[in-house]
Amino acid sequence: MAGFLVRRILGALVILMIISAVTFYLFYAIPRDPARAFCGKICRPETLDLIRHNLGMDEPLFVQYWHWLAGIFMGREFVQFGACPAPCLGYSFATQEPVFSAILDRFPVTLSLTLGASLVILSFGILTGMLAAWKVGRPLDKIASSSSVIGASLQIYFIGPLLAFYLVDTLELIPRPSYVPVSEDPVGWFTHLLLPWVVLSIIFTANYTRMTRSQMVEQLTEDYVRTARAKGMSGRTVFFRFAWRGAMIPIVTIFGVDLAALLGGAIITEQTFTLHGIGELAVRAVQNTDLPMLLGVTIVGATAIVILNIVVDVLYAVIDPRVRLS
Amino acid sequence: MSNLEQQVTTSPPGPFLSVRDLSVEFSTEDGIVHAVDGLSFDLRKGTTLGIVGESGSGKSVTNLAILGLHDPDHTKIGGEIWLEDRELTGADRATMERLRGNRISMIFQDPLTALSPFHTIGRQIGEVYRKHRGASKKEARERAIEMLSRVGIPQPATRVDHYPHEFSGGMRQRAMIAMALVCDPDLVIADEPTTALDVTVQAQILDLLKELQQQTGTAVILITHDLGVVANTADDILVMYAGRAVERGTVREVLTEPRHPYTWGLLSSMPRLTSSVDAPLKPVRGTPPSLLSPPPGCPFHPRCDYPELAGPELCRTQRPEISPATGHGDACYLSLRQKTEIRTAQIEDHA
Numbered sequence: 001m002a003g004f005l006v007r008r009i010l011g012a013l014v015i016l017m018i019i020s021a022v023t024f025y026l027f028y029a030i031p032r033d034p035a036r037a038f039c040g041k042i043c044r045p046e047t048l049d050l051i052r053h054n055l056g057m058d059e060p061l062f063v064q065y066w067h068w069l070a071g072i073f074m075g076r077e078f079v080q081f082g083a084c085p086a087p088c089l090g091y092s093f094a095t096q097e098p099v100f101s102a103i104l105d106r107f108p109v110t111l112s113l114t115l116g117a118s119l120v121i122l123s124f125g126i127l128t129g130m131l132a133a134w135k136v137g138r139p140l141d142k143i144a145s146s147s148s149v150i151g152a153s154l155q156i157y158f159i160g161p162l163l164a165f166y167l168v169d170t171l172e173l174i175p176r177p178s179y180v181p182v183s184e185d186p187v188g189w190f191t192h193l194l195l196p197w198v199v200l201s202i203i204f205t206a207n208y209t210r211m212t213r214s215q216m217v218e219q220l221t222e223d224y225v226r227t228a229r230a231k232g233m234s235g236r237t238v239f240f241r242f243a244w245r246g247a248m249i250p251i252v253t254i255f256g257v258d259l260a261a262l263l264g265g266a267i268i269t270e271q272t273f274t275l276h277g278i279g280e281l282a283v284r285a286v287q288n289t290d291l292p293m294l295l296g297v298t299i300v301g302a303t304a305i306v307i308l309n310i311v312v313d314v315l316y317a318v319i320d321p322r323v324r325l326s
Numbered sequence: 327m328s329n330l331e332q333q334v335t336t337s338p339p340g341p342f343l344s345v346r347d348l349s350v351e352f353s354t355e356d357g358i359v360h361a362v363d364g365l366s367f368d369l370r371k372g373t374t375l376g377i378v379g380e381s382g383s384g385k386s387v388t389n390l391a392i393l394g395l396h397d398p399d400h401t402k403i404g405g406e407i408w409l410e411d412r413e414l415t416g417a418d419r420a421t422m423e424r425l426r427g428n429r430i431s432m433i434f435q436d437p438l439t440a441l442s443p444f445h446t447i448g449r450q451i452g453e454v455y456r457k458h459r460g461a462s463k464k465e466a467r468e469r470a471i472e473m474l475s476r477v478g479i480p481q482p483a484t485r486v487d488h489y490p491h492e493f494s495g496g497m498r499q500r501a502m503i504a505m506a507l508v509c510d511p512d513l514v515i516a517d518e519p520t521t522a523l524d525v526t527v528q529a530q531i532l533d534l535l536k537e538l539q540q541q542t543g544t545a546v547i548l549i550t551h552d553l554g555v556v557a558n559t560a561d562d563i564l565v566m567y568a569g570r571a572v573e574r575g576t577v578r579e580v581l582t583e584p585r586h587p588y589t590w591g592l593l594s595s596m597p598r599l600t601s602s603v604d605a606p607l608k609p610v611r612g613t614p615p616s617l618l619s620p621p622p623g624c625p626f627h628p629r630c631d632y633p634e635l636a637g638p639e640l641c642r643t644q645r646p647e648i649s650p651a652t653g654h655g656d657a658c659y660l661s662l663r664q665k666t667e668i669r670t671a672q673i674e675d676h677a
Binding site: 047223224226227228230231232233234245246319320321322 | 424439
């Protein structure tokens with residue numbers, strides 16, 4: 001187990017390095033020059049060169065990348081901003097704020113959004129999926145299955161404003177979504193995030209309903225489930241202790257992927273409800289051709305993915321004794 | 327007839343398990359499948375009944391019906407199944423749950439897929455004991471170890487905590503048998519228990535089953551397509567074809583004086599040590615009939631070599647019932663003399 005973790009973490013670091021290098025390279029492959037954008041419409045070549053130099057863009061690509069990489073572990077000196085202690089992800093081209101603290105500021109928003117929505121997604125998705133599988137072929141299953149198809153085909157930017165209009169503006173049941181730090185006002189945190197959680201969940205829950213249902217139905221036809229019934233286990237035991245165990249594996253896999261994607265920034269939800277999370281930061285970084293910020297959010301997203309992959313692999317071994325972590 | 331004598335001395339009158347006119351129908355998208363159609367047989371206490379037939383002849387379906395394991399939404403079960411004085415086809419779920427694994431238990435074909443990959447062997451055996459005997463966790467574990475040692479698993483106290491994937495194929499089937507016998511059931515249904523195993527292991531498993539049966543006095547239904555397995559293990563044989571019994575009798579009767587043309591076919595399709603290695607095996611020609619629309623008359627007539635001997639149209643129009651009602655019987659219109667003649671001719675042909 002310890003050996004497995006050490007190997008996987010080292011592997012994850014290599015992956016993150018490759019991802020950042022590729023992002024770095026791709027950034028310079030796009031035909032937009034951030035220095036020119038800074039320089040404005042009337043731009044003298046000397047000014048352009050100076051800006052390039054200040055941004056560190058006059059150096060060869062691998063030297064720039066090396067500086068960026070070294071900055072994460074050892075900090076960096078910037079001509080215009082001064083010292084940037086480790087972990088240093090540089091300064092935003094667009095806003096001049098340090099990337100690391102910008103991400104740190106936004107992360108609680110994304111984390112709150114993700115964790116709250118995940119809780120709803122998992123509990124409701126699995127619950128409805130199990131109900132459908134329990135009553136497979138019956139009216140309850142048909143209702144759950146068809147409403148999950150509807151849920152899955154809804155779009156956040158459609159259902160979000162719609163619900164906001166009725167629940168916030170017309171009925172005034174909940175406050176307009178925004179981020180209230182949980183440390184300051186837990187109740188406010190909850191009520192202000194309720195609508196984004198619900199909207200984000202509607203889309204995802206439907207997928208988990210369908211996945212849980214199909215996995216359970218499939219597992220219930222397995223030989224070992226039949227054996228459990230043949231030895232007199234009750235329907236409930238067979239369902240929860242035997243079939244569910246097998247159905248969990250693909251659900252854990254997909255949940256790991258979804259959670260990582262959400263942690264990298266729920267872009268549409270954040271935009272819909274003007275929440276200032278990682279997703280909004282990412283969109284702005286692309287719009288502004290802001291390399292340091294773009295690299296920063298990419299690394300955050302990628303880190304979430306590699307960490308959750310490791311977690312999922314550990315969970316496999318917990319669920320299924322045939323999986324060995326070696 | 328040592329079995330008959332035994333029955334008189336040790337068993338209450340009447341069979342222990344009695345299946346009467348059982349029918350099992352599945353509704354599918356293509357129509358109704360008549361998987362079992364008018365099957366009757368008896369099983370005496372402490373004896374082994376071998377049910378033989380091709381794939382799709384209704385062997386497994388019959389036994390799943392005894393355990394009540396068919397999906398009630400898609401299955402229609404008719405007829406009666408009597409376990410001593412209890413009728414099982416109409417029994418409610420709770421009754422069946424109490425019977426399963428307790429009085430009737432089942433050994434499945436492939437122990438790798440039939441055992442849960444997620445739970446230890448000890449837990450899988452122990453939970454049956456806990457469920458039906460209300461034993462504590464500790465008692466169940468001790469019982470599991472005891473059962474593992476009875477089925478010949480070395481170091482049972484260590485093995486009890488292992489998972490099925492850590493066992494070999496033969497060991498897994500031994501564990502499956504331990505699980506089936508943990509509550510001392512009156513009836514064990516073994517559905518092709520050796521088919522998924524290596525040939526060398528097959529004999530060991532059959533010997534074990536036989537030995538345990540002698541120790542516990544449980545009745546066994548052994549489902550197989552292998553007449554060799556039945557010959558060595560069973561007391562009685564039931565030959566099934568297209569969801570019906572076509573021949574029944576003791577092992578000696580059916581194997582030495584087979585009466586039904588299908589039984590002849592099964593026997594001549596088996597390799598024999600006494601015949602030449604190069605002698606071709608004679609398979610039963612044709613394929614089993616569709617159970618969606620079984621042919622009228624005798625279900626075997628399209629594959630039978632002798633339908634005209636019984637009369638011009640009889641086999642094609644009228645379904646034969648098994649006769650005589652007790653003892654060695656078969657469902658065929660040929661007269662006993664005709665059957666003896668054909669069989670003798672066949673044996674000469676073989677030699």
